[in-house]
Amino acid sequence: MEPLLVTRELVAGYGARPVLHGVDCEVRPGELWAVLGPNGTGKSTLLRAVLGVAPWVRGEVRLFGRARAEWEPRALARKLAWVPQSFEPAEGFSGLELVLMGRGPHLGLWGLPSAKDTALARAVLEELGVASLADRPGEALSGGERRMLLLARGLVQEPELLLLDEPTAFLDVAHQVGTLDRVRARVDAGLGAVAVLHDVNLAAAFATHVLLLRDGKVLARGPVDTVLERGALEALYGLPMETALAPSGARLFAPRAPSR
Template structure:
């Protein structure tokens, strides 16, 4: 199956010293990759480098079979959706209007959403449990509510590849699980997705594949059930880990508390 995203020998950074060092990965339809690693190791930089947003790069980035530089921005936005870590200014818009921004790459000359666009936006908001935010002004939204609306905006875009930078930040446990569950449902239907996460247990529960980054280099990558094991996580985070198997069969991970 043709990869949706390919990086080879990717080097990226914001100055003379690179943050990423020779990162290589491939993401295919039906795969949800979780990117895990310590703070400052280059997880967000990887996604931004893939999109050409800021950091200088060397190496190769291919999106849906074409060099990234060969894509016209609007055409790429019809295929690739981006849910950033930092939420841009949203004042002056309602919740529904924010979600409808995801339809922009698909709109015609006048840029006006159709009844079908509005219906799709409302459908996704209902699916995510945020239909009640449709008419709420952005100024009255919490950080978690804005995060859910940004996810809805990305899903409404109907991409082939979805890139998510810390999509569960500011969310309570129920919304963390609910949002990743809806992403995983689309992955199972053929979407490709990459999500920067900090919670190892969420990665174990929802990701098909995992990329472990430490000091800007790939420590390990591959199927989640192979990569997520105590030894690799102890190396990744530099602390002892405990593992357990839940009655459901789910694998659980936790840092070992220091002895007192």
């Protein structure tokens, strides 16, 4: 199956000092890649470089079989959706209007959403368990509620590839699990996705593959059951780790408490 995303020897960053150093990865349909690593190691920069927002110095980015530079923005937006880490101004818009912005690449000359577009947006809000936010004014939304609407906007875009930068930030545990569960359901149906995460256990529970980044370099990458193990995580975070097996069979990871 042809990859949706390929990076080869990617060197990218800001200013004179690159953040990423020779990053290789491939994402195919039906794969959810979790990107893990310490703060400042280049996880968000990787996604932004794929989008063309963070300049790369050397290497290659290919999307859907074509070089990133060959894509016209609107055409790419019909196939790739981006759920950013930071919030955008929401004042003056309802929750439904914010989500409908994701239909923009698919709209006609006048840019007006149809009844079908509105029905799709409401269905996604219902799927995510936040249908009550449809009529909520943007200025009355909490950080977590805005996060859920950003995800809904990305899903309404109906992409083939979904990039998510810390999609579980600002969310309670139930919504963290619900968010990744809905993304994984779409991945199982053929979507490709890359998510920057900080919670190793969420990555273990929902990702199919993981990419471990430290100091802008790939420490390890591959299927989650192969890569997520104590030694790799200790090298990634510079901390001793404990592992356990839950009665359900799920693997659990936690930093070892320092001796006192």
